[in-house]
Amino acid sequence: MGDRSIKLIVNGYSYNVSVPAETTLLEVLREELQLTGTKFGCDTGECGACTVLIDGRPFRSCMTLAVEVEGKRITTIEGLANGGELHPVQKKFVELQAIQCGFCSPGMILTAVAFLGENPKPTRQEVRRAISGNICRCTGYQKIVEAVIAASKINGGGRK
Amino acid sequence: MTGEELLVVGKPLRRVDALDKVTGQGIYTGDLKFPDMLHAKVKRSEHAHARILRIETSEAESLPGVIRIFTSKDVPGENNVGVIVPDQPVFAEDTVRHYGDAVAMVVAESEDLVRKAVDLIKVDYDVMPGVFDPEEAMLPNSPLVHPDGKYGNEGNVLSKMGYEKGDVEKGFRDADIIVEEEYRPGYQEHAFIETERCIATSDGRNVTVYGSLQCPFYVRDAVAGALGIPRARIRIIQTAIGGAFGGKEDVPSELCARAALAAYILRRPVRKIRSREDSIVMHTKRHPMIIRHRLGATREGELVAARVEIISDQGAYCSVGKYVQKRAMVHACGAYDIPNSKVDTSFVYTNNILTGAFRGFGGPQVAVASELQMDELARRLGMDPLKLRLKNIVEKGGITAKGQNLDNCGKGLRECIEKAANVSQWDEKRDAYEKFNEKMKHSSTGTLNIRKGIGMSSIMYGVALGGPTPDSATSTCQITEDGSVIITTGGTEMGQGAKTVLSQIAAEAVGVPLHYVTILDADTSIVQNSGPSVASRITPVIGEATRRGAKEAVSEISNLACKLLGVNRVRSVIAPDGTPFSVPADAMVKKADIDKFPDKVDYHELVRSCYGEAKLLLGVGFCSTPTLLENGEYRDYYTYSFACHIAEVEVDMDTGRVMVKKLTCANDVGKAINPQTVEGQIEGGAVQGMGYGLMEELVTLNGRILNPSLVDYHIPTSLDAPQITPLIIEEHDSFGPYGAKGIGEPSLIPTPAAVLNAVGHAIGLAVRKTPASPENVWRAIRDHR
Numbered sequence A: 001m002g003d004r005s006i007k008l009i010v011n012g013y014s015y016n017v018s019v020p021a022e023t024t025l026l027e028v029l030r031e032e033l034q035l036t037g038t039k040f041g042c043d044t045g046e047c048g049a050c051t052v053l054i055d056g057r058p059f060r061s062c063m064t065l066a067v068e069v070e071g072k073r074i075t076t077i078e079g080l081a082n083g084g085e086l087h088p089v090q091k092k093f094v095e096l097q098a099i100q101c102g103f104c105s106p107g108m109i110l111t112a113v114a115f116l117g118e119n120p121k122p123t124r125q126e127v128r129r130a131i132s133g134n135i136c137r138c139t140g141y142q143k144i145v146e147a148v149i150a151a152s153k154i155n156g157g158g159r160k
Numbered sequence B: 001m002t003g004e005e006l007l008v009v010g011k012p013l014r015r016v017d018a019l020d021k022v023t024g025q026g027i028y029t030g031d032l033k034f035p036d037m038l039h040a041k042v043k044r045s046e047h048a049h050a051r052i053l054r055i056e057t058s059e060a061e062s063l064p065g066v067i068r069i070f071t072s073k074d075v076p077g078e079n080n081v082g083v084i085v086p087d088q089p090v091f092a093e094d095t096v097r098h099y100g101d102a103v104a105m106v107v108a109e110s111e112d113l114v115r116k117a118v119d120l121i122k123v124d125y126d127v128m129p130g131v132f133d134p135e136e137a138m139l140p141n142s143p144l145v146h147p148d149g150k151y152g153n154e155g156n157v158l159s160k161m162g163y164e165k166g167d168v169e170k171g172f173r174d175a176d177i178i179v180e181e182e183y184r185p186g187y188q189e190h191a192f193i194e195t196e197r198c199i200a201t202s203d204g205r206n207v208t209v210y211g212s213l214q215c216p217f218y219v220r221d222a223v224a225g226a227l228g229i230p231r232a233r234i235r236i237i238q239t240a241i242g243g244a245f246g247g248k249e250d251v252p253s254e255l256c257a258r259a260a261l262a263a264y265i266l267r268r269p270v271r272k273i274r275s276r277e278d279s280i281v282m283h284t285k286r287h288p289m290i291i292r293h294r295l296g297a298t299r300e301g302e303l304v305a306a307r308v309e310i311i312s313d314q315g316a317y318c319s320v321g322k323y324v325q326k327r328a329m330v331h332a333c334g335a336y337d338i339p340n341s342k343v344d345t346s347f348v349y350t351n352n353i354l355t356g357a358f359r360g361f362g363g364p365q366v367a368v369a370s371e372l373q374m375d376e377l378a379r380r381l382g383m384d385p386l387k388l389r390l391k392n393i394v395e396k397g398g399i400t401a402k403g404q405n406l407d408n409c410g411k412g413l414r415e416c417i418e419k420a421a422n423v424s425q426w427d428e429k430r431d432a433y434e435k436f437n438e439k440m441k442h443s444s445t446g447t448l449n450i451r452k453g454i455g456m457s458s459i460m461y462g463v464a465l466g467g468p469t470p471d472s473a474t475s476t477c478q479i480t481e482d483g484s485v486i487i488t489t490g491g492t493e494m495g496q497g498a499k500t501v502l503s504q505i506a507a508e509a510v511g512v513p514l515h516y517v518t519i520l521d522a523d524t525s526i527v528q529n530s531g532p533s534v535a536s537r538i539t540p541v542i543g544e545a546t547r548r549g550a551k552e553a554v555s556e557i558s559n560l561a562c563k564l565l566g567v568n569r570v571r572s573v574i575a576p577d578g579t580p581f582s583v584p585a586d587a588m589v590k591k592a593d594i595d596k597f598p599d600k601v602d603y604h605e606l607v608r609s610c611y612g613e614a615k616l617l618l619g620v621g622f623c624s625t626p627t628l629l630e631n632g633e634y635r636d637y638y639t640y641s642f643a644c645h646i647a648e649v650e651v652d653m654d655t656g657r658v659m660v661k662k663l664t665c666a667n668d669v670g671k672a673i674n675p676q677t678v679e680g681q682i683e684g685g686a687v688q689g690m691g692y693g694l695m696e697e698l699v700t701l702n703g704r705i706l707n708p709s710l711v712d713y714h715i716p717t718s719l720d721a722p723q724i725t726p727l728i729i730e731e732h733d734s735f736g737p738y739g740a741k742g743i744g745e746p747s748l749i750p751t752p753a754a755v756l757n758a759v760g761h762a763i764g765l766a767v768r769k770t771p772a773s774p775e776n777v778w779r780a781i782r783d784h785r
């Protein structure tokens, strides 16, 4: 029924999928590509749990149609660690316990990674502004802000 | 304890689930997939109170890909669930009692289809008058929610509970000053980022349910009841949980019962994921309360009497309401020594959303009343709220307002208050802000009409499930041939760090590094029922069972070590390279020198020898809390933990907008098993509590929730959350593992009141209707003018 065949580049690999035109990127990632690290918390753009990077910039995959991102470079949480080595943001999230239930973490980490790419030496307030679209119900944000600041201080913190 | 150095406990070790969670490898329920999996969604009630005349499903059924539509007729067993009383239907039968009732459920091949089919179900109702105000619900002629009274309810009153201590009337006669006010703390929505979800599978005989759930055994019992099959044929497996906070305590029971029913009948896996709207409309909320609080004191500020009346909206079903009621009753007068006290509580059925478990369990609501009363009293006496509190707090050896003798705890509170005051610079700021506000009042040139305030709230919190029945738990520990340690308990990791903390406790007891330990996910066919993961009981109660189980498992290893070393007692030392050794208990050896120390045995050798000699390296740990006293009386709670939170705010007098600038949070945790995790709990709890006091407002109209989305129901974002200073206070407890008490709930309970008191300080009058939203603050200011 009107399936579209599209080519996606996710975490450096290219995939061909055939899905209805109204399929969201979130659905394709989770249901077709089994990349379940990208979470869905609302499906209506409210929480930011589904954030992925598209050409290095954060987008809500539940609000993005798969056909719109054909040929673009998509990074999900599974593709962030570089050959097994954690991204500095991931490292600091682990070290400073910026995680509790972990459901917001993939989206939060990717938002932070994109932000540090643009603003490698941010203030705490700038970090708070950057992640304000990603809701976390568990941590109270403080350890997340600290982790992003700490990541900005190590080499390669701004790597995307 | 002998004062020996702890190896693993008390250290800020990294969370055992951290790596999974930052790389996207953690498996949550929604990440599981089964071949042939079906999807399900319920048709919710369209009225708050109505008789169901007809459910028309044929159009929905005719959609290709729709497999079946279930209603109450399809339930083979009991069509109801309920932890305390079975008043909540799996599917509404002849009556709907609130908007969140499930009338039918569509099972189909895709999520898209179930959504479409649900809209095609037509239900004819005979609408009945509803009751939406708990006080109206208590009036003689109001519509009845459960007319037959079979749940022990009288009319709409589900339950009444109260107590009196001393002579309250006389107490008030002796008082020089009486403060009497009404408080209305409202609903709170859990807003976990992962909505409720489960997947059920069945071969038509046995049923397995995977889910995001706090209490797997509640779910097992509910599924068994609904299907009418023995519990032994049901297996509930917990996956990673994306936040719970009480909202996945009994809530998954109905959800899983419906999914299990479909899987059982269709013999195909059935997945159920609640949309955000279904989640908010269907699951329990924090109980809104009307609290009338009368407090009497002497001129010097000594409390002499308290009278508290609480009426709470239970909504359509009991859920865990009576337990919340008991906790609210015991804590109603706060953490103070009050010789004469009387508390009455009524929890009342209405046709509103049902209310139930939410982190704090009645505690935050009663703290709003009792802590705002303390500030009101201080204001009228012209006393510093801090001094008024220190004058009246109940301490070790004292008697709580409810009448419990604090023979085993009570030092933590003074320490919390003093530390928080010190670190936040209470005295200086109180003064400075008052001067600032005075200046602002008279300045006409300022662009912003700002006031500043600092306020506090101090609480006590009864740890674990209350008496008279002791709270008990079981945990098993096995040590494998390679020295690994496997722990099974029914306690669940929901983000709070349970697995990390239990791992640290087990590692400490066995004497091995943290990574030796694995905590299995709760699976009701493997683990024992360790009671629910609620009431901040995992660390103290399940943790103590785990410690005991681990000690038993390692006992043969220790015996062998004693024999080999020729001593009566041994202890563990972990070498710098991570190898654990046994050494004589009194050996004066540090871990750095262990290489050169001769009197030691490698743990791994000991394990191998034990296996060689066919020794059992298995322990079953069981413990029950000391709630019963020798004289036949009982403790309301076996122990208390304490907290004092201090908030600093800025209020815009023209708009009523409040910014929380700082929170200083001192929490007594007995012993911080992992200080970093404890900090995380304090920070997260405080911000959730701040949300409740400041901004979270569920809007209802005649039983309908008008803001069932995170766009319209605002929870704190990173821009709302303030700078937080968590302070850990440790008043060693004689029961809990290594002295630990719980932290999950007392991290949240004091914050709403602290924020409200800071607002009160800033604007010079109290905001008694929560939250302190711009509207409520602005109204309070206007009404005062």
Ligand code: FES
Pocket: A039, A040, A041, A042, A043, A044, A045, A046, A047, A048, A049, A050, A051, A060, A061, A062, A063
């Ligand atoms: S799932 Fe996309 S914003 Fe919530």
Ligand code: FES
Pocket: A098, A099, A100, A101, A102, A103, A104, A105, A135, A136, A137, A138, A139, B193, B242, B243, B495
């Ligand atoms: S860690 Fe649970 S939502 Fe952020």
